[in-house]
Amino acid sequence: MSTIAVVGGTGPQGKGLACRFARGGHDVVLGSRDGARAAQAADELAARLGGRGGTVAGAENAAAVTKAEVVLLAVPYAGHDALVASLAAALAGKVVISCVNPLGFDQRGPHGLDLGGTSAAETAQGLLPDSVVVGAFHHLSAVSLNGDADLLDHEDVLVCGDDPEAKQTVMGLAATITGRPGIDAGALRLARQLEPLTAVLISINKRYKVRSGLAIHGVSGS
Amino acid sequence: MSTIAVVGGTGPQGKGLACRFARGGHDVVLGSRDGARAAQAADELAARLGGRGGTVAGAENAAAVTKAEVVLLAVPYAGHDALVASLAAALAGKVVISCVNPLGFDQRGPHGLDLGGTSAAETAQGLLPDSVVVGAFHHLSAVSLNGDADLLDHEDVLVCGDDPEAKQTVMGLAATITGRPGIDAGALRLARQLEPLTAVLISINKRYKVRSGLAIHGVSGS
Numbered sequence: 001m002s003t004i005a006v007v008g009g010t011g012p013q014g015k016g017l018a019c020r021f022a023r024g025g026h027d028v029v030l031g032s033r034d035g036a037r038a039a040q041a042a043d044e045l046a047a048r049l050g051g052r053g054g055t056v057a058g059a060e061n062a063a064a065v066t067k068a069e070v071v072l073l074a075v076p077y078a079g080h081d082a083l084v085a086s087l088a089a090a091l092a093g094k095v096v097i098s099c100v101n102p103l104g105f106d107q108r109g110p111h112g113l114d115l116g117g118t119s120a121a122e123t124a125q126g127l128l129p130d131s132v133v134v135g136a137f138h139h140l141s142a143v144s145l146n147g148d149a150d151l152l153d154h155e156d157v158l159v160c161g162d163d164p165e166a167k168q169t170v171m172g173l174a175a176t177i178t179g180r181p182g183i184d185a186g187a188l189r190l191a192r193q194l195e196p197l198t199a200v201l202i203s204i205n206k207r208y209k210v211r212s213g214l215a216i217h218g219v220s221g222s
Numbered sequence: 223m224s225t226i227a228v229v230g231g232t233g234p235q236g237k238g239l240a241c242r243f244a245r246g247g248h249d250v251v252l253g254s255r256d257g258a259r260a261a262q263a264a265d266e267l268a269a270r271l272g273g274r275g276g277t278v279a280g281a282e283n284a285a286a287v288t289k290a291e292v293v294l295l296a297v298p299y300a301g302h303d304a305l306v307a308s309l310a311a312a313l314a315g316k317v318v319i320s321c322v323n324p325l326g327f328d329q330r331g332p333h334g335l336d337l338g339g340t341s342a343a344e345t346a347q348g349l350l351p352d353s354v355v356v357g358a359f360h361h362l363s364a365v366s367l368n369g370d371a372d373l374l375d376h377e378d379v380l381v382c383g384d385d386p387e388a389k390q391t392v393m394g395l396a397a398t399i400t401g402r403p404g405i406d407a408g409a410l411r412l413a414r415q416l417e418p419l420t421a422v423l424i425s426i427n428k429r430y431k432v433r434s435g436l437a438i439h440g441v442s443g444s
Contacts, residue, residue, distance in 0.1 A: 109412075110408075111409075111414070112414060114338070117336035154440070158422065185422050186331050186425030186429065187330045187425075189330070190421060193333075193415070193419050193421060194422065196415045197415050197419060199412060200380065200382075200407050200408065200416065203409075204407060204408070204441060207408065212438050212441055213440055214437075216423075216436065216437070217435040217436070218432045218433055219434055
C-alpha cells in the first residue's frame with residue numbers, strides 16, 4: 001500500500017477517488033490551495049470512512065505532494081497548467097496520474113475542448129519533465145465514487161501512458177475501485193481521446209437521467 | 223424495413239454492417255466506385271446470408287445511393303471529402319450515417335487524427351447541406367460484424383446527431399446488430415469524440431489480443 005496525494009482533493013472527483021483509494025487500504029493526503037480547507041475535507045472523509053482503510057490527511061498542495069509516492073491531479077482544466085507548473089519540483093520522481101477532463105459546456109451540451117492536438121495529460125508531462133504522467137480515472141462519476149457501492153464493478157478504468165511500470169501501478173490502483181485492474185489503453189497521447197469522451201458520458205447522463213459508466217467488453221470478465 | 227445503401231460496401235466494415243442490416247430484414251445495396259466489384263461483393267454477401275433477411279444488390283456508389291432511404295458512409299478517411307462531395311446531389315433528402323474513423327497509425331500505435339476541431343461526420347454534413355448526417359457504428363469491429371454471433375449483444379452503438387428523427391431511425395437500426403436500440407450520445411459534434419475513440423479500442427485489441435467492444439453501463443439492460 002502506498003501514500004497517494006490528491007491535488008484538488010476537496011473537489012467532488014478528487015474526494016471521491018481519494019475515498020475509494022483509502023477504502024482500498026492506501027493512505028491518502030488531500031491537497032488544496034488552502035491547507036485549512038484540505039484538513040477539513042480530510043476530517044469529513046475520515047468520518048465517512050469510520051476507521052476503515054488507510055489514513056486520511058489534508059494539506060496545502062505542495063506539502064501534500066511531498067508525502068506521497070503517487071499523486072493524482074484532480075483539478076479543473078481552467079488554471080491547470082499554472083498549478084501543475086508550480087508543483088514541478090515537488091512532483092519530481094513521482095508517478096503523477098491525470099484524470100483532468102478539458103470540457104466545455106454550452107447550449108448544445110457538453111463537448112471536448114479543442115486543445116490543438118494535445119491533452120491535459122500530455123501538457124502535464126511537458127510541464128513535469130522529472131515525473132511520469134499517466135492518464136486514468138477520467139470516466140468515473142463523482143456521484144458513484146462518493147456513493148455506497150463497495151465496488152464500481154460494472155465499469156472499466158482506461159489507463160494510458162508511456163511508462164509501462166507506472167502504468168502497471170495505476171492499473172493496480174484501479175482495482176481498488178472496480179474490483180479488476182484497469183485496462184492498458186495504450187500510449188499517453190491517447191489521453192486526447194479519453195479526456196473528452198467524458199463529454200459523451202455527461203451528455204448521455206443528461207439525456208437519459210442516469211449515471212452512465214464505460215465498460216470494455218472482451219478484455220476481462222467484463 | 224427500409225433500403226440501406228452502403229457507400230464503401232466492399233470494405234470489411236461496410237460489408238459487415240450491410241450483412242447485419244440484411245440479416246435484420248433490410249434490403250441493402252452495396253456501393254463501390256466500381257459497380258462490377260460491388261455486384262461481386264453483393265453476390266458473396268447473398269451467398270453468406272443463404273436466403274435469410276432482406277435482398278442484397280451491388281452498384282456503383284451514385285446508383286446505389288439513389289435506391290436507398292438511408293445511406294451509410296463506410297469509406298476510408300483518405301479521400302472522404304471528395305467522395306462525399308461528389309455524391310451530394312444523390313444524397314439530398316436522405317439520412318446519411320457516417321461511421322468514418324479518421325485514424326493514423328505509426329510506431330507508437332493507432333491515434334486519432336487532429337482534424338482541427340471537427341469530425342468526419344461534421345465535415346460530411348457541411349458537404350451535404352440537403353442531407354441529415356448522423357454519426358454511429360464507429361466502434362463495432364469488422365471481424366465481429368462479419369462473424370457468426372446472432373447479435374453483438376455485449377456492445378452498445380453510440381449515435382450522435384442534430385436531427386432527433388434521423389437519430390431515432392439510426393438508433394433503431396442499431397438494434398438489428400446489438401439487440402437493443404443505439405444510445406443517443408448527443409449532438410453531432412460529439413462525433414469528434416466518438417470517431418477517434420476507435421484508436422483506443424484498436425490499441426486495446428493489439429495489446430490484449432482480443433476484439434474489444436464498447437458498452438455503456440447504466441442506460442439500458444447493459
